[in-house]
Amino acid sequence: xxxxxxxxxxxxxxxxxxxxxxxxxxxxxxxxxxxxxxxxxxxxxxxxxxxxxxxxxxxxxxxxxxxxxxxxxxxxxxxxxxxxxxxxxxxxxxxxxxxxxxxxxxxxxxxxxxxxxxxxxxxxxxxxxxxxxxxxxxxxxxxxxxxxxxxxxxxxxxxxxxxxxxxxxxxxxxxxxxxxxxxxxxxxxxxxxxxxxxxxxxxxxxxxxxxxxxxxxxxxxxxxxxxxxxxxxxxxxxxxxxxxxxxxxxxxxxxxxxxxxxxxxxxxxxxxxxxxxxxxxxxxxxxxxxxxxxxxxxxxxxxxxxxxxxxxxxxxxxxxxxxxxxxxxxxxxxxxxxxxxxxxxxxxxxxxxxxxxxxxxxxxxxxxxxxxxxxxxxxxxxxxxxxxxx
Amino acid sequence: xxxxxxxxxxxxxxxxxxxxxxxxxxxxxxxxxxxxxxxxxxxxxxxxxxxxxxxxxxxxxxxxxxxxxxxxxxxxxxxxxxxxxxxxxxxxxxxxxxxxxxxxxxxxxxxxxxxxxxxxxxxxxxxxxxxxxxxxxxxxxxxxxxxxxxxxxxxxxxxxxxxxxxxxxxxxxxxxxxxxxxxxxxxxxxxxxxxxxxxxxxxxxxxxxxxxxxxxxxxxxxxxxxxxxxxxxxxxxxxxxxxxxxxxxxxxxxxxxxxxx
Numbered sequence: 001x002x003x004x005x006x007x008x009x010x011x012x013x014x015x016x017x018x019x020x021x022x023x024x025x026x027x028x029x030x031x032x033x034x035x036x037x038x039x040x041x042x043x044x045x046x047x048x049x050x051x052x053x054x055x056x057x058x059x060x061x062x063x064x065x066x067x068x069x070x071x072x073x074x075x076x077x078x079x080x081x082x083x084x085x086x087x088x089x090x091x092x093x094x095x096x097x098x099x100x101x102x103x104x105x106x107x108x109x110x111x112x113x114x115x116x117x118x119x120x121x122x123x124x125x126x127x128x129x130x131x132x133x134x135x136x137x138x139x140x141x142x143x144x145x146x147x148x149x150x151x152x153x154x155x156x157x158x159x160x161x162x163x164x165x166x167x168x169x170x171x172x173x174x175x176x177x178x179x180x181x182x183x184x185x186x187x188x189x190x191x192x193x194x195x196x197x198x199x200x201x202x203x204x205x206x207x208x209x210x211x212x213x214x215x216x217x218x219x220x221x222x223x224x225x226x227x228x229x230x231x232x233x234x235x236x237x238x239x240x241x242x243x244x245x246x247x248x249x250x251x252x253x254x255x256x257x258x259x260x261x262x263x264x265x266x267x268x269x270x271x272x273x274x275x276x277x278x279x280x281x282x283x284x285x286x287x288x289x290x291x292x293x294x295x296x297x298x299x300x301x302x303x304x305x306x307x308x309x310x311x312x313x314x315x316x317x318x319x320x321x322x323x324x325x326x327x328x329x330x331x332x333x334x335x336x337x338x339x340x341x342x343x344x345x346x347x348x349x350x351x352x353x354x355x356x357x358x359x360x361x362x363x364x365x366x367x368x369x370x371x372x373x374x375x376x377x378x379x380x381x382x383x384x385x386x387x388x389x390x
Numbered sequence: 391x392x393x394x395x396x397x398x399x400x401x402x403x404x405x406x407x408x409x410x411x412x413x414x415x416x417x418x419x420x421x422x423x424x425x426x427x428x429x430x431x432x433x434x435x436x437x438x439x440x441x442x443x444x445x446x447x448x449x450x451x452x453x454x455x456x457x458x459x460x461x462x463x464x465x466x467x468x469x470x471x472x473x474x475x476x477x478x479x480x481x482x483x484x485x486x487x488x489x490x491x492x493x494x495x496x497x498x499x500x501x502x503x504x505x506x507x508x509x510x511x512x513x514x515x516x517x518x519x520x521x522x523x524x525x526x527x528x529x530x531x532x533x534x535x536x537x538x539x540x541x542x543x544x545x546x547x548x549x550x551x552x553x554x555x556x557x558x559x560x561x562x563x564x565x566x567x568x569x570x571x572x573x574x575x576x577x578x579x580x581x582x583x584x585x586x587x588x589x590x591x592x593x594x595x596x597x598x599x600x601x602x603x604x605x606x607x608x609x610x611x612x613x614x615x616x617x618x619x620x621x622x623x624x625x626x627x628x629x630x631x632x633x634x635x636x637x638x639x640x641x642x643x644x645x646x647x648x649x650x651x
Binding site: 115116118124125127185188 | 475476478479480488489490519523525527528543546549551554555556560561563564565584585587638640643
């Protein structure tokens with residue numbers, strides 16, 4: 001089926017060319033990082049993880065979110081998702097590719113990466129994260145590819161796909177739980193040291209992931225005439241709305257615990273993020289944007305009239321994505337490292353070169369997604385199934 | 391044609407078998423008939439303990455100058471570069487009371503407490519979070535309680551830096567040699583490379599040859615170093631006779647560095 005990715009119009013090739021250009025220029029900057037070291041980033045002794053790991057964390061959520069389509073389809077035989085299943089699985093593949101990319105660009109000695117396998121260390125959560133992420137990648141590649149190939153040849157999917165699909169549903173929850181455990185088990189990082197972190201991660205994943213998926217699907221619909229069906233879009237939007245309600249609720253639980261207990265260690269990171277402290281206010285506008293956008297997205301999604309308004313929906317989803325991205329892609333990491341172990345504040349902000357390398361990884365994900373979606377839509381077009389009837 | 395190929399293969403097989411045998415016979419010949427693996431020779435002067443620990447008397451050691459002098463010695467011995475930015479490397483450094491004991495601050499501190507500076511270094515914890523999270527065992531706890539590092543195995547993921555509640559670990563954001571005077575380095579200790587984490591090592595290389603850690607040796611008695619498990623040791627004596635506290639006891643790591651206040 002791969003050959004389908006090699007046949008496309010001028011617009012398709014222009015897009016591919018653009019992505020390759022971004023990857024190439026980002027790679028040049030990355031070579032500089034390899035040569036000079038991580039000194040080209042805004043990271044420091046006190047804020048030792050930053051933009052790269054934050055993107056990794058956010059994208060694990062995107063990868064896990066495919067389950068919001070796969071689960072209703074396989075567990076509840078929700079047929080309206082039939083046309084969307086492959087999109088969710090291929091999105092998961094692209095997301096995990098980006099996750100692995102962000103891990104690789106974040107480590108200081110990437111050529112020693114395989115030490116994680118040569119010296120397996122089960123007491124390290126990173127070891128388990130490596131296992132669940134790669135396992136999830138393999139599961140989605142095998143399931144997605146096999147199902148599409150069977151569809152193309154108009155044959156029944158093999159029997160072994162079903163148990164594999166069930167496994168991938170449970171597995172999806174594991175990837176974001178394990179990623180949360182990376183953070184939630186560290187003494188002295190008050191902002192992360194909360195039993196609810198894995199639940200928060202899953203809640204924000206199940207609203208932001210499907211939102212990104214829908215936005216991409218709307219784009220694909222414009223380009224290829226692919227139509228997931230009104231029913232599928234409606235159901236997924238409802239799932240997004242519920243997940244966002246839970247996500248905001250969980251965050252407010254954190255706020256209550258911190259401020260009602262009045263414990264400085266719990267208050268300090270939140271105070272820095274939303275009000276600034278010690279004269280540092282770098283994140284205040286960002287965090288309030290996230291808070292306002294989160295409420296706004298709920299205001300636009302909860303009333304059914306607004307939720308099913310197809311003109312408004314992309315905007316509501318985009319607002320939701322921005323809110324969740326700031327929360328997880330900036331606030332989470334910086335809040336965990338602020339204040340530092342000496343109760344001081346070291347300011348972190350990504351450098352231009354750091355953002356260039358990040359763009360490379362994002363472009364790599366976009367390229368993966370483009371190729372996979374091109375194949376999927378071409379196959380569905382041949383079958384005359386580009387449109388899912390409601 | 392066929393015949394010759396067969397012969398060639400036979401010859402090749404025999405040669406390969408010979409290659410496998412050669413090291414074994416060599417080992418037999420040199421090993422005096424035993425097949426035991428060689429082991430490192432232990433320096434007969436080396437110092438041993440069940441659990442190394444440190445007691446710092448902050449009544450004697452409490453000025454920026456005095457602590458910096460010790461840190462300078464430590465950094466020279468271990469080729470720790472001096473980098474003037476947030477991407478610096480610190481094995482030993484100075485902090486105020488509030489920085490060192492952030493959860494044990496008082497709203498009306500004594501004049502001494504406000505004025506005094508305290509030395510900071512790796513705590514060599516009993517339950518080190520850095521060791522728990524390291525995905526390659528590059529940082530590990532030795533039998534004598536020292537938390538050590540293998541700079542060649544570290545992949546630079548910096549998980550240990552996120553895990554350490556004491557901010558005791560540094561990352562080589564750049565090649566450290568660019569910030570070292572290469573004419574003056576200590577050639578008995580390696581320099582590191584960019585992309586790996588490092589920290590105080592309780593001077594394992596000195597203990598191995600019978601010397602105390604450099605900071606303890608230079609401190610004029612204000613830093614005591616010894617075996618925590620031995621009731622008659624100098625550290626246990628110091629702990630018996632003085633009021634001591636440790637950093638962030640709530641983290642549950644059981645630090646091996648005690649401060650006499």
